[in-house]
Amino acid sequence: QLQLAESGGGLVQPGGSLRLSCAASGFTLDYYAIGWFRQAPGKEREGVSCFSSSGGTTNYADSVNGRFTISRDNAKNTVYLQMNSLKPQDTAVYYCAKGRGGRCGATMRAYEYDYWGQGTQVTVSS
Numbered sequence: 001q002l003q004l005a006e007s008g009g010g011l012v013q014p015g016g017s018l019r020l021s022c023a024a025s026g027f028t029l030d031y032y033a034i035g036w037f038r039q040a041p042g043k044e045r046e047g048v049s050c051f052s053s054s055g056g057t058t059n060y061a062d063s064v065n066g067r068f069t070i071s072r073d074n075a076k077n078t079v080y081l082q083m084n085s086l087k088p089q090d091t092a093v094y095y096c097a098k099g100r101g102g103r104c105g106a107t108m109r110a111y112e113y114d115y116w117g118q119g120t121q122v123t124v125s126s
Contacts, residue, residue, distance in 0.1 A: 025077070
């Protein structure tokens with residue numbers, strides 16, 4: 001059974017850091033891209049970062065570029081999102097999703113992903 005499970009969210013002060021994990025089961029990450037998305041209250045879901053199946057491509061939204069880093073541990077079949085210098089506007093529910101293919105599109109679109117985790121809440125507040 002294909003599943004994605006996010007963890008690592010929580011409450012952090014502005015300027016702080018969190019590392020989100022996305023544990024995949026039922027498939028191997030070698031064949032599919034994994035994307036991170038987020039959705040804040042009253043806003044549309046937006047793509048944050050993508051890791052291609054080959055590992056040769058990582059994409060970031062302009063709003064997080066230079067602060068967030070996506071990585072993958074093949075042995076654990078897990079993708080991570082390291083989030084540094086967090087801002088209140090980063091507050092959202094963060095989701096990981098399995099790509100329909102192995103590539104990361106230049107612009108992350110939700111329809112390019114077919115399985116989603118349940119999400120983990122990230123709150124940045126003093």
